[in-house]
Amino acid sequence: MKRTPLYEAHLRHGGRMVAFAGYALPLQYTSIVEEHRAVRRGAGVFDVSHMGEFLVRGEEALAFLQWATANDASKLRVGRAQYSMLLNAQGGVVDDIYLYRLEEAAYLLVVNAANIAKDWAHLQGLAQGFRVELEDLSEGTALLALQGPKAAEILQGLTEADLSKKRKNDVFAAQVAGRPARLARTGYTGEDGFELFLAPEDAEAVFEALLAAGAVPAGLGARDTLRLEAGFPLYGHELTEATNPLCTPWAWVVKGEKAFFGKEAALAQACQEEVVGLVLEVGLPREGYPVLSGGRPVGRVTSGGYSPLLGKGIALAWVERGAQGPFFVEVRGKPVGASLSPLPFVPLK
Incomplete structure (x- = not known):
């Protein structure tokens, strides 16, 4: 390690x-x-x-980032940052990232630790044809x-x-x-x-x-x-290569008014499932636990645990779009009542 x-x-x-x-x-x-x-x-x-950091600079740095990321990088002034995503050719999420504009033609991308090598290869491929320089600053x-x-x-x-x-x-x-x-x-x-x-x-x-x-x-x-x-996603759980971000609470990141890699594929997909928040009556939900409705599985928990502020178990889950409650989460083989919750789960300043 x-x-x-x-x-x-x-x-x-x-x-x-x-x-x-x-x-x-x-x-x-x-x-x-x-x-x-x-x-x-x-x-x-x-x-x-452990997080990864990539420096992007050059006269076409902005044009490259507009193509590579789902959010609108042109909205960033020097000294500002935004949450964004990298999409694959199928419209799935390569990674969720943070983008910082350091100078007029210099940007910093912060990426998830487990995705450093994958993201680097993805961005190197997309950079072909752009007058842009990428530097991996992660180790330093x-x-x-x-x-x-x-x-x-x-x-x-x-x-x-x-x-x-x-x-x-x-x-x-x-x-x-x-x-x-x-x-x-x-x-x-x-x-x-x-x-x-x-x-x-x-x-x-x-x-x-x-x-x-x-x-x-x-x-x-x-x-x-x-x-x-706080209702934030964790890559590999709520977001994956197979996830259409338009079917999640973080769809606001995807700016459909601009062109970017993976856009058409994401827009072409109908949302069969969606991400919801659940609060359990008792017990602790864990990743992979089935979500039930009407006596049948309608989804699965992607992140779950104990909320110290609520004093209850909470979960993010992918469920069939339009599934009607009441919902239950199967905790250690037993169905436990769960109510839908807006995100974030707790009031935040």
């Missing part, structure tokens, strides 16, 4: 290490629920250095995510940048604890927060400074329960 620059720091702080996307990363330090609540009430810091980039309602307060004490003037999806350069960084007001928890792009040699010092300033170290377990409460 690969190790991030924070591997020794995780061990020092009691991180319980597990394998994830080829990396050794902390599942938790104390407990998943404690870390989850710390992020919702205060601030937690996650090591997400450390990434921290400081998330929670107190994130700005904690970070402000470590940087000269005026964070009160930074909006959601802003990206900018700044010093943090005396180390150069690129900051983005983005994240994967549904809370306010910042992601910090750093040189690997600076990551541990910044991580320790954030903890000393009041952030709690948080692991993969809390990251997953937080994103689930």
